[in-house]
Amino acid sequence: xxxxxxxxxxxxxxxxxxxxxxxxxxPPGSKVPSQNRLAExxxxxTITSRRALAELERxxxxxxxxxxxxxxxxxxxxxxxxxxIGFLIQYNLSxxxxxxxxxxxxxxxxxxxxxxxxxxxxSFHTLGTEEPFRDIGRHQAWILCGNLARETVEAxxxxxxxxxxVNTYFPDLGVPFLSFDNVAGGFIATSHLIELGHRExxxxxxxxxxxxxxxGRLRGYELALEQHGVSVNQxxxxxxxxxxxxxxNAVRGLLGKGRVTGAFASTDATALGIVRAARELxxxxxxxxSVVGYDDQPFARYCQPxxxxxxxxxxxxxxxxxxxxxxxxxGDKPPTLRLELPPDxxxxxxxxxxxxxxx
Numbered sequence: 001x002x003x004x005x006x007x008x009x010x011x012x013x014x015x016x017x018x019x020x021x022x023x024x025x026x027p028p029g030s031k032v033p034s035q036n037r038l039a040e041x042x043x044x045x046t047i048t049s050r051r052a053l054a055e056l057e058r059x060x061x062x063x064x065x066x067x068x069x070x071x072x073x074x075x076x077x078x079x080x081x082x083x084x085i086g087f088l089i090q091y092n093l094s095x096x097x098x099x100x101x102x103x104x105x106x107x108x109x110x111x112x113x114x115x116x117x118x119x120x121x122x123s124f125h126t127l128g129t130e131e132p133f134r135d136i137g138r139h140q141a142w143i144l145c146g147n148l149a150r151e152t153v154e155a156x157x158x159x160x161x162x163x164x165x166v167n168t169y170f171p172d173l174g175v176p177f178l179s180f181d182n183v184a185g186g187f188i189a190t191s192h193l194i195e196l197g198h199r200e201x202x203x204x205x206x207x208x209x210x211x212x213x214x215x216g217r218l219r220g221y222e223l224a225l226e227q228h229g230v231s232v233n234q235x236x237x238x239x240x241x242x243x244x245x246x247x248x249n250a251v252r253g254l255l256g257k258g259r260v261t262g263a264f265a266s267t268d269a270t271a272l273g274i275v276r277a278a279r280e281l282x283x284x285x286x287x288x289x290s291v292v293g294y295d296d297q298p299f300a301r302y303c304q305p306x307x308x309x310x311x312x313x314x315x316x317x318x319x320x321x322x323x324x325x326x327x328x329x330x331g332d333k334p335p336t337l338r339l340e341l342p343p344d345x346x347x348x349x350x351x352x353x354x355x356x357x358x359x
Contacts, residue, residue: 003194004262009042009044009048010044010048010049010051010052010055011052011124011313011315011316012042013042013044013048013049014055014108014315015313015315016042016054017052017056017061018056018061018110018113018315019038019063020081021061021113022073026072026311026338027072028069028073028074029071029072029074030072030236031069031070031071032053032056032069032071032072033068034055034069034070035049035050036126038050038052038053041043042209049339053070056058056070056354057070059114059319060117061073061117064145064167073117075157075308076113078259079110081121082118082119082121082231082236082323083119083120083121083124083139083140083141083323083329084120084122084141085115085120085121085122085123085139085140085141085142085143086123086124086125086137086139086141086142086143086228087108087111087112087122087123087124087125087142087143087145088124088125088126088127088136088142088143088144088146088152089104089108089124089125089126089127089145089146090126090127090128090129090130090144090145090146090147090148090152091126091127091129091146091147092128092147092188095356098287101146101252101296102295102297102298103180103296103312103314103317104145104146104166104167104314104354105314105315106313106315106317106318107166107314107315107317107321108124108143108145108318109162109314109315109316109318109319110314110316110318110319110322111143111318111319111321111322111325112124112318113279113324114318114319115279115322117162122139123137124137124268125137125228127152129147129149130149131216132151132155133151133152133155134155138159138161139161140161140162140329141161141162141163141325141328141329142161142162142164142324143163143164143182143321144156144163144165144166144168144183145166145167145168146167146168146292147168148165148167148168150170150173152199153165153170153173153175154173156175157173157175158176160261162325162328162329163175163176163177163325164176164177164319164321164324164328165177165178166178166179166321167179167213168277169338171189171337171338173336175337176324176334176336176337176338176339177337177338177339178317178320178321178324178339178340178341178342179213179317179339179340179344180213180214180312180317180340180341180342181216181308181340181341181342181343182213182214182217182220183216183217183219183223183272184204184220184340184342184343185216185217185220185294185310185312185343186216186217186219186220186221186224187220187221187223187224187288187308188211188220188257188310188314188343188345189217189220189221189264189294189310189345190220190221190224190225190264190292191224192205192226192292192308192345192347192351193226193244193262193264193290193292193351194230195223196262196290196307196351196352196353196354197313197354198261198262198290198353198354199261200233200236200261201221201225201230201236201260201262201264202236202237202238202251202254202260202261202262202263202264203218203221203236203237203238203264203266203343204240204247204250204261204263204264204266204270205217205218205238205239205240205242205265205266205270206240206241206242206266206273207236209312214217214235214266217264217266217294218237218266219331221264235254236254236259236260238250238251238254240270240273242267242270243273243355244269244270244271244272244273244276245274246273247265247269247270247274247276248270248274248280249275249277249278249345251263251273251274251277252280252281253279254285255277255278255281255289256281258350260290261289261290261355262290262291262292262351262354263289263290263292263328264292264294265291265292265293265294266267266294267295268293268294268295268296268297268299268300268307268309269297270293270294271291271292271293271294271300271307271309272293272307273351274289274291274352275291275303278291285305285306285350286350286351286352287352287355288355290308290327290350290351290352290354291306291307291308291310291351292307292308292309292310292350293308293309293310293350294309294310295309295310295311295312296309296311296312296346297309300346300348301348303350305342305348305349305350306349306350307348307350308345308346308347308348308349308351309345309346309348310344310345310346311343311345311346312341312345312354313331313341313344316341317341320339320341323337324339330349342355
C-alpha cells in the first residue's frame, strides 16, 4: 500500500469520528473507540488508527487519558464574545447544484465546528453571483467559497475584515486562498492510466479558463502525457458539462471509433456519463475502457463498477481554512497567500491494464 493510500485511510477515520461528534452520535464526554477497535472497524493497522486519534487530539477535539482511553472534549465556554465568523457560499442562481457541492459542505462543516469550539459565533450565508455583498451582516472574519465574484472579495477587504477564500483566487487582492491542487489531481489521474499501460487517453470536462479548477485538471492531464512521452491528441479532449446525459452524448462519437482505451473525467458525474455511453456502445468498463473520475462523491464506490477517482478531503480543507483564519485573527501574518492541498487517488474497479499494449 502506498503512502498516499495510507494517508487516505487515516483521514477516513478522522472524518468519520468528526461526523459522529458533530451529529451527536459521540456527544461531549463520551468515550471514543480505542485504536485497536478502530483498526478492526476500518480494516487498518493500529499505526493508522493511532495516527487518526493523535490528529483529533491535536485539533482539540478529543482528550486522551493514559490507561483510560480517549474522550470527546467539552466545547469550551466562551469568556465573553470572541467575535463572529461568517461563512459564505456564492453561486450562480441559475445553477443551484453548486449549493450541494459535498466538498464545500464538508469544508464549511468542519471549519464551523472548529470556530464554535474556539468560542466564535458562526453564521452561514448564501449569495448569488450578481448580488451585492453589502446586504450581508457584518463579521470580523469571513471564509468565502464557491463561484466568488471579485466584487465580493473586494468588499470584504475594504471593510477590513480578515478573510480567506476557497477555490477562487484573486492574487492582487492579498487575500489568502485555499484549494486542492487540481493540476496535481489531473496529473495523478492520468499517470495512473499511463502506468497501467494506456496511451490513448481521453479527457472529458468543461473547457473553462486555465485558472479554473477544471482547467487545472486539464493541465494536469496534458502534463502527465507530456512527461510520459505521450502525444496530446486534441481530438481526444472532449468538451462537456458535468451532467451525465450531456456527457454521454458528447463522448459517444469518440468511443464509437474504438481508438481510446482510457478516459479521465473532470468529475464523478462526468465519469458516469462516460460509462453510460460505453455500455450503450457495447463496451465493457474496464476491460474495453478504463475510467477515472474526480471528487470521490458518495455514489462513486457504489457504481458498477466502483469508480476509481480522485478524492478531495473537504474536512481537511475546512480545518486548514479555519486554522489560517484563526492565525490572522490572533495577529499573525499568513504563512502563505496560496495553499493547495494534495488530492488522493482512490483505486477501485473501473480501471485496469488495456487489452492491447503498444509495441
